[in-house]
Amino acid sequence: MLGALGHDRARVTLIEVADAEARDALPTLTPLTETPLNLPEPEKRTRFNRVLARLAELGSPIGERVAMPLGAAYGAIQVDSDACTLCHACVSNCPTPALKSGGKTPALSFLEADCVQCGLCEQACPENAITLMPGFLASSARETRHICHEEAAFECINCGKPFATVSTVATIKQKLANHPYFAGEAMIRLEMCEDCRVKDVWKTMIRDPDAQLKV
Ligand code: SF4
Ligand code: SF4
Known part of the structure; x- marks a missing residue:
């Protein structure tokens, strides 16, 4: 993810608990910013999305979807507009705010940043209109809610x-x-x-x- 956002992957490394030398070593890279990020949001996903958005601001996102390990909680969905009847079974089954109905207007909207790729929407859709698209999208588009389908x-x-x-x-x-x-x-x-x-x-x-x- 760091690489896709335009940062040196070495900014984050895992060290063994017992590796005192690695733990005490001085940073080799200069800080990206002197301004700390205030994260008062109680939800872990919201806080992490804000960190990713900040890293995107400070880097140069490649603007593409990159592969992640199997089962990673990042990705989008594709909705077949010709098949979707706006029954909203997917919205009822989505455990996050990623999928929403259109309120007064019959519509289905999606926010990629909140999608954890659980697949419940795909399984719930009676029209088989949903396809999962796993991978991390290194673009501000993942922060923008868009309409998947709407009707009169x-x-x-x-x-x-x-x-x-x-x-x-x-x-x-x-x-x-x-x-x-x-x-x-x-x-x-x-x-x-x-x-x-x-x-x-x-x-x-x-x-x-x-x-x-x-x-
Ligand atoms: S995508 Fe499927 S479950 Fe969701 S509103 Fe459309 S038809 Fe219903
Ligand atoms: S994959 Fe899961 S989190 Fe993503 S939209 Fe579908 S139900 Fe919601």
């Missing part, structure tokens, strides 16, 4: 409330096309929000109390 919201055909994405509704309609509960005109309930769908079911039951028994 699908608005309830009854009340206009946005309740899902266009692709999610299309997928559900396709999967439930032959379900008896949504047969005939009832299929339009899949284009309604939860509240309007329940109201529509009740209206049908009032008109035809035996309707549900026929399903």
